[in-house]
Amino acid sequence: MTATPRLGRQRRSVGFVPLAWRNLLANKPRLLRSSGGIGFAVLLMVMQLGFERAFFNASLEVIRLLDGDIFLQRASKYRFATENPFPSRDLEAARAVPGVASAWPLYAAWHRLFWRNPADGKNFLVRVFAFDPDQPILSLPELDANLKGLSDLDTAIVDRRARRFLGMDPAPPAAELNGSRIKIIGSFALGPDFENDGTVVTGDRTFAKLLPNPRGGPPDVELGVIKLTPGSDPITVNRAITAAVPTDVAVLTKGQLLELERKFQADVSSAGPIFAMGTLVGFVVGMLISYQIIYTDLAEQQPQYATMKAMGYRSRYLVQVVLEQATLSALAGWVPASLASIVLFRIVGEVALLPLRMTVELALVSLLLTLSMCLISAVLAVRRVITADPAEVF
Amino acid sequence: MSAPTIVDAISPDGLAPTVRVEHLNHFYGQGESRNQVLFDNGIEIGPGQLVVMTGPSGAGKTTLLTLVGALRSVQEGRIDVLGQDLSALGRRALVGMRRNVGFIFQMHNLFDALSAYENVKMAMQLGECPVAEMRRRGTAILDRLGLGNRVDYKPRSLSGGQRQRVAIARALVNHPKLVLADEPTAALDKDSARSVVDLLKENTVENGASVVMVTHDHRIIEKADRLVHMVDGRIASDVVLHDALRICEFLKTVDAFQDLTPVELTNVAEKMTKRRFVKGDVVIRQGDMGEEFFLISDGTVEVMREGHDVAELGAGDFFGEAALISGEPRNATVVANDNVDTYVLGKADFRAAIEASASFRDQLYRIYFVRH
Numbered sequence: 001m002t003a004t005p006r007l008g009r010q011r012r013s014v015g016f017v018p019l020a021w022r023n024l025l026a027n028k029p030r031l032l033r034s035s036g037g038i039g040f041a042v043l044l045m046v047m048q049l050g051f052e053r054a055f056f057n058a059s060l061e062v063i064r065l066l067d068g069d070i071f072l073q074r075a076s077k078y079r080f081a082t083e084n085p086f087p088s089r090d091l092e093a094a095r096a097v098p099g100v101a102s103a104w105p106l107y108a109a110w111h112r113l114f115w116r117n118p119a120d121g122k123n124f125l126v127r128v129f130a131f132d133p134d135q136p137i138l139s140l141p142e143l144d145a146n147l148k149g150l151s152d153l154d155t156a157i158v159d160r161r162a163r164r165f166l167g168m169d170p171a172p173p174a175a176e177l178n179g180s181r182i183k184i185i186g187s188f189a190l191g192p193d194f195e196n197d198g199t200v201v202t203g204d205r206t207f208a209k210l211l212p213n214p215r216g217g218p219p220d221v222e223l224g225v226i227k228l229t230p231g232s233d234p235i236t237v238n239r240a241i242t243a244a245v246p247t248d249v250a251v252l253t254k255g256q257l258l259e260l261e262r263k264f265q266a267d268v269s270s271a272g273p274i275f276a277m278g279t280l281v282g283f284v285v286g287m288l289i290s291y292q293i294i295y296t297d298l299a300e301q302q303p304q305y306a307t308m309k310a311m312g313y314r315s316r317y318l319v320q321v322v323l324e325q326a327t328l329s330a331l332a333g334w335v336p337a338s339l340a341s342i343v344l345f346r347i348v349g350e351v352a353l354l355p356l357r358m359t360v361e362l363a364l365v366s367l368l369l370t371l372s373m374c375l376i377s378a379v380l381a382v383r384r385v386i387t388a389d390p391a392e393v394f
Numbered sequence: 395m396s397a398p399t400i401v402d403a404i405s406p407d408g409l410a411p412t413v414r415v416e417h418l419n420h421f422y423g424q425g426e427s428r429n430q431v432l433f434d435n436g437i438e439i440g441p442g443q444l445v446v447m448t449g450p451s452g453a454g455k456t457t458l459l460t461l462v463g464a465l466r467s468v469q470e471g472r473i474d475v476l477g478q479d480l481s482a483l484g485r486r487a488l489v490g491m492r493r494n495v496g497f498i499f500q501m502h503n504l505f506d507a508l509s510a511y512e513n514v515k516m517a518m519q520l521g522e523c524p525v526a527e528m529r530r531r532g533t534a535i536l537d538r539l540g541l542g543n544r545v546d547y548k549p550r551s552l553s554g555g556q557r558q559r560v561a562i563a564r565a566l567v568n569h570p571k572l573v574l575a576d577e578p579t580a581a582l583d584k585d586s587a588r589s590v591v592d593l594l595k596e597n598t599v600e601n602g603a604s605v606v607m608v609t610h611d612h613r614i615i616e617k618a619d620r621l622v623h624m625v626d627g628r629i630a631s632d633v634v635l636h637d638a639l640r641i642c643e644f645l646k647t648v649d650a651f652q653d654l655t656p657v658e659l660t661n662v663a664e665k666m667t668k669r670r671f672v673k674g675d676v677v678i679r680q681g682d683m684g685e686e687f688f689l690i691s692d693g694t695v696e697v698m699r700e701g702h703d704v705a706e707l708g709a710g711d712f713f714g715e716a717a718l719i720s721g722e723p724r725n726a727t728v729v730a731n732d733n734v735d736t737y738v739l740g741k742a743d744f745r746a747a748i749e750a751s752a753s754f755r756d757q758l759y760r761i762y763f764v765r766h
Binding site for chain 2: 017306
């Protein structure tokens with residue numbers, strides 16, 4: 001009686017030899033090189049992604065701090081940090097709409113006011129925000145203590161986290177804006193972004209004195225900050241305001257305002273593609289490193305894999321082992337790199353005054369990139385196993 | 395009157411052969427560069443045989459081995475392994491077929507990352523062994539191969555012989571009915587090689603499995619039951635060493651052969667084939683031309699001349715020499731009394747044996763003249 005060949009499916013692998021795991025741990029120096037190489041690529045990617053997020057977050061920070069439900073701005077204004085104001089009478093039209101509790105102006109200057117560092121006498125462009133001190137529309141926690149003082153002419157508060165060369169930390173007693181002497185009555189912590197080195201906040205009267213409206217009257221409004229009466233329907237009010245203001249003034253929610261800025265940064269500014277490019281370089285470097293590691297390992301073990309085929313293992317099982325091994329080596333690179341980037345973010349964030357943070361989202365994105373990086377290179381290298389001819393082992 | 399029943403020397407127990415190869419041709423390459431490496435090969439290998447294949451490199455030994463092991467697809471001809479026609483199996487089924495065969499390679503090909511036991515377990519995962527049983531069975535076979543205290547060692551910390559024994563454990567753990575080995579001792583020293591082959595033999599052929607081994611190692615050839623020699627893609631000779639030895643031992647007990655030297659005895663024995671007759675079979679008939687010489691190893695025959703009983707011959711007796719010596723037709727009829735086993739020598743081989751050995755010739759002629 002002869003045995004009939006068992007041609008059935010491979011049984012479930014519970015309790016089976018963890019070949020991928022054993023292969024990974026077999027050669028400690030190689031594991032170290034592998035996780036070092038892959039980890040380096042992960043670090044490259046995480047830093048790029050972290051910088052990109054810091055860049056976006058920094059430019060969105062002021063918008064997030066705006067205390068309002070609905071916002072008015074010029075319809076042609078394509079991003080927040082560009083000067084394109086509208087006349088204040090349009091804001092008054094909106095204020096008259098039922099359901100609107102308040103409508104206050106935010107005045108802003110990004111390119112018109114120079115700050116003179118009292119320490120060295122050098123002039124730097126700064127961004128300046130201004131509003132009625134009785135109607136604080138920026139929810140900066142340290143603002144409240146200084147609101148009273150801002151009502152006085154020629155006063156300002158400054159950003160302690162501005163770039164050091166501006167001389168705002170600690171806040172000097174006085175400085176100059178466009179040659180006018182300004183008394184510095186306090187400070188807050190906001191931080192620079194990639195375009196603006198420092199921020200100054202003044203009252204509306206000081207702002208009007210520094211940059212008077214050439215047509216007379218109050219300065220033009222950069223952004224109208226509207227609050228709704230409790231219980232009113234935002235959509236109805238939004239529609240009513242749109243009808244009340246000229247067509248060259250747009251009515252936006254905070255979400256739309258943030259989205260506009262994000263879209264600009266990602267698509268229009270050169271920043272998005274630069275970071276994407278940096279991430280891609282990290283990805284490709286990581287792919288090459290992990291391909292090299294996997295390929296060498298497979299080449300070394302080709303007789304073993306061919307033997308497995310001679311014993312009756314199907315290619316599918318062996319491919320599975322290789323992919324498992326790639327996944328494990330991805331994790332072995334990702335974990336230390338993520339820990340290292342937390343430390344690096346803290347150091348670089350302090351030096352560059354940027355909100356560099358390792359978030360859950362960033363961790364997941366980088367993990368996904370690392371896994372696909374290693375799996376793609378495994379798929380490219382696995383041909384060695386598939387084409388391993390068991391007849392050649394003899 | 396019934397024809398003599400020829401019992402195949404290869405499967406004396408009447409069991410189905412483990413491997414049957416018929417009219418096997420094989421080619422490498424395509425089109426212009428197509429090159430035939432196997433030419434009309436045929437062989438049957440029965441259970442419990444250790445077959446050693448020899449021959450110069452390029453003779454097709456390894457190709458034949460890989461075809462039998464389902465590592466290549468059959469192109470022309472037919473191979474049956476364990477009752478399955480390999481040429482009828484698809485790719486998937488061929489891979490499945492390999493699970494019934496134990497392979498041993500020149501290089502052990504163990505995973506460095508896995509312990510001896512885990513390497514063996516890789517094979518068990520393909521077999522029928524329940525997961526809970528694996529540790530016990532894997533340890534048992536390693537123990538039997540003298541590696542009981544090396545079960546959890548990595549190949550790196552084992553000697554060459556020990557590694558090859560792990561590879562053998564891996565090949566044997568599922569108790570395959572067929573084991574194929576290609577120069578399994580090539581990388582081993584003398585003592586390791588001997589113990590590896592002894593262990594291999596104990597755990598296979600003695601349990602009814604067939605082993606086909608390609609080797610040039612003379613120490614192993616001595617242990618073979620059968621020696622297949624290949625040259626230029628053809629089986630040039632196929633000697634059943636085991637039978638030859640048995641015949642040799644028997645010839646020594648027969649008076650007529652007692653003065654032959656061991657070499658002469660072996661030469662005669664190797665030329666003889668075993669043939670069985672059942673009761674009533676006519677072995678030779680008076681008046682026929684004589685072509686063969688018979689030596690009875692078991693049973694009795696009746697010699698009749700002109701219809702009268704002349705004599706009864708038994709074990710150790712021989713007959714049929716007269717017609718071969720004189721060139722005349724058979725002078726008697728010989729009928730089997732019961733089941734009779736004989737060793738048969740053809741006319742040409744008989745004459746060659748007489749030429750080669752003066753003592754054998756003298757012995758035969760003496761008996762010939764006594765009988766006439």
